[in-house]
Amino acid sequence: MEWITWLTVLLVLVVAVVLFVRMMSANHNTFKKMGIDTPPGANLFGHFALGVEHGMFKCQTEYYKMFKDHKVYGWYDIRTPVLIVKDLDMAKDIMVKHFKHFTDRRVPVEHDAPFKDNLLTLKGDKWKRIRSIITPTFSSGRLKKMAPHVERNAKLLLENLRRKQESGEEIELRDACSCFALDVIASIGFGLDINTLGDPSNTFAKEARNCTNPNILLLVSLLFFPELRKVLRAVGLAVFPKKSMEYLARAVDVAIEGRRRDGSAGKLNDFLDLVMNAEQEDGEGTREPLTRSELHSLSIMLIFGGLETISTVMSFTLFLLAVHPDCCLRAQKEIDDKIGKEAPSYDNVQQLDYLEMCLSEAMRMAPPGFILDRQCVEDVTIQGVHIPKGMPVLVPIYAIHNDPEIWPRPETFDPERFTPENKASRHPYAFLPFGQGPRNCIGMRLALVELKIALSTVLQKFTPVKCSKTVYPFNLSKTLLKANDGLWVKIEARK
Numbered sequence: 348m349e350w351i352t353w354l355t356v357l358l359v360l361v362v363a364v365v366l367f368v369r370m371m372s373a374n375h376n377t378f379k380k381m382g383i384d385t386p387p388g389a390n391l392f393g394h395f396a397l398g399v400e401h402g403m404f405k406c407q408t409e410y411y412k413m414f415k416d417h418k419v420y421g422w423y424d425i426r427t428p429v430l431i432v433k434d435l436d437m438a439k440d441i442m443v444k445h446f447k448h449f450t451d452r453r454v455p456v457e458h459d460a461p462f463k464d465n466l467l468t469l470k471g472d473k474w475k476r477i478r479s480i481i482t483p484t485f486s487s488g489r490l491k492k493m494a495p496h497v498e499r500n501a502k503l504l505l506e507n508l509r510r511k512q513e514s515g516e517e518i519e520l521r522d523a524c525s526c527f528a529l530d531v532i533a534s535i536g537f538g539l540d541i542n543t544l545g546d547p548s549n550t551f552a553k554e555a556r557n558c559t560n561p562n563i564l565l566l567v568s569l570l571f572f573p574e575l576r577k578v579l580r581a582v583g584l585a586v587f588p589k590k591s592m593e594y595l596a597r598a599v600d601v602a603i604e605g606r607r608r609d610g611s612a613g614k615l616n617d618f619l620d621l622v623m624n625a626e627q628e629d630g631e632g633t634r635e636p637l638t639r640s641e642l643h644s645l646s647i648m649l650i651f652g653g654l655e656t657i658s659t660v661m662s663f664t665l666f667l668l669a670v671h672p673d674c675c676l677r678a679q680k681e682i683d684d685k686i687g688k689e690a691p692s693y694d695n696v697q698q699l700d701y702l703e704m705c706l707s708e709a710m711r712m713a714p715p716g717f718i719l720d721r722q723c724v725e726d727v728t729i730q731g732v733h734i735p736k737g738m739p740v741l742v743p744i745y746a747i748h749n750d751p752e753i754w755p756r757p758e759t760f761d762p763e764r765f766t767p768e769n770k771a772s773r774h775p776y777a778f779l780p781f782g783q784g785p786r787n788c789i790g791m792r793l794a795l796v797e798l799k800i801a802l803s804t805v806l807q808k809f810t811p812v813k814c815s816k817t818v819y820p821f822n823l824s825k826t827l828l829k830a831n832d833g834l835w836v837k838i839e840a841r842k
């Protein structure tokens with residue numbers, strides 16, 4: 348090759364590298380300009396390498412400690428400056444007082460139909476419309492009507508556990524609890540009675556689990572280069588499996604058509620039934636029912652919002668009770684005293700205060716929503732910190748829930764932290780398993796009823812105990828709220 352060609356290639360390479368470096372680091376001065384400290388060790392890819400090396404939970408707690416006396420600190424999520432809010436009053440201002448400046452979440456991956464209209468990622472007025480239409484679906488009256496579907500699936504779980512107890516099998520709780528959570532979702536959101544623990548390979552379970560598994564390569568590419576979003580869409584590449592999503596949308600269609608045909612629509616009182624009939628009164632008195640595409644999104648939302656979360660909390664609670672037999676005994680005694688031999692139901696589980704304390708303590712130690720996020724939609728100054736439009740703001744829930752100044756000996760399971768007196772003595776934002784404000788978890792009440800019915804059904808008949816595979820204290824995985832060694836127990840029948 349001629350020297351002139353070499354020189355041109357070299358020049359192009361140099362220009363490309365300079366442009367790449369400038370693009371990657373264009374925002375890496377943001378926090379310095381704002382006078383906000385950041386953890387040391389950022390490079391061209393921001394703090395990405397630190398996150399990969401230490402994992403999500405260690406990073407949260409380490410930097411929370413490092414910036415002990417700061418209200419906020421900065422973090423470079425590859426190219427994006429992200430404000431981490433540690434101060435509980437400031438977190439409250441963001442989630443409640445100044446909500447109008449933080450109505451949205453940060454959305455690294457936008458979903459396409461049939462999961463386009465989901466509450467988790469919708470923004471602005473679109474979010475507001477759907478949220479207001481479906482809020483009544485989670486009222487106590489409607490949850491009470493929905494509860495028999497949960498009770499039916501809890502009995503199924505009991506039968507499956509009985510088989511495991513009789514054969515003396517050791518059980519990985521997350522797996523078993525995820526099957527129960529999935530059965531409830533299939534039943535209330537898709538009108539399907541499945542038995543995933545008895546038949547783990549059923550198609551609904553396969554597709555439902557698959558639909559939450561992103562294509563990691565595409566996901567990471569989008570995190571590095573959000574500009575690729577339009578290109579991927581144009582060439583038909585989706586981060587979340589399209590075929591599984593479409594299978595689930597068809598399942599919703601089949602259920603809706605079936606109900607309309609046989610006249611059962613409006614009589615089944617499950618989630619799908621309630622949202623099918625959810626309509627909204629607008630200011631002018633006209634009614635605007637949900638579209639079919641919105642119904643698809645809402646049923647699929649149950650999988651994204653209520654599968655991992657319920658199975659995580661249920662499995663950690665049962666596991667923590669297995670390794671703390673005194674607490675387990677007390678929870679069982681409460682069930683015996685207050686419910687006796689009656690089947691747990693929406694009404695009778697409301698009295699199980701100690702069980703709720705155990706659930707809260709499990710959610711403190713292992714909160715499925717370990718980070719809350721909002722995106723600033725309009726410049727605002729809060730507690731002396733100026734937050735520019737577009738900046739993502741995160742609240743490090745896992746670190747707050749494990750702060751020894753709020754929770755002495757945070758690694759210890761102690762349900763007593765949640766007595767009414769102890770709760771009243773803490774900052775109300777020190778415990779946020781379901782988030783806060785108008786954008787908090789819409790499924791919170793459903794989740795609590797579901798968990799209490801499931802746990803009391805199990806504890807009424809069985810005692811979870813340690814087994815040869817039990818590892819406690821558990822080690823959390825680097826990226827997911829999951830115990831690395833699993834949550835293994837044995838189930839003993841109660842005498």
Ligand code: HEM
Nearest residue numbers: 466467652653656716780781782783786787788789790794
């Ligand atoms: C123990 C179980 C659950 C936990 C710990 C949990 C936790 C959370 C958290 C932390 C958030 C974010 C709140 C915020 O940003 O302030 C959230 C949002 C949400 N959750 Fe849950 N969740 C649970 C169960 C459920 C269930 C069963 C559903 C099904 C309906 C659900 C649906 C949602 C939805 C749709 C949102 C987004 C709400 C919005 O943006 O308007 N969650 N959840």
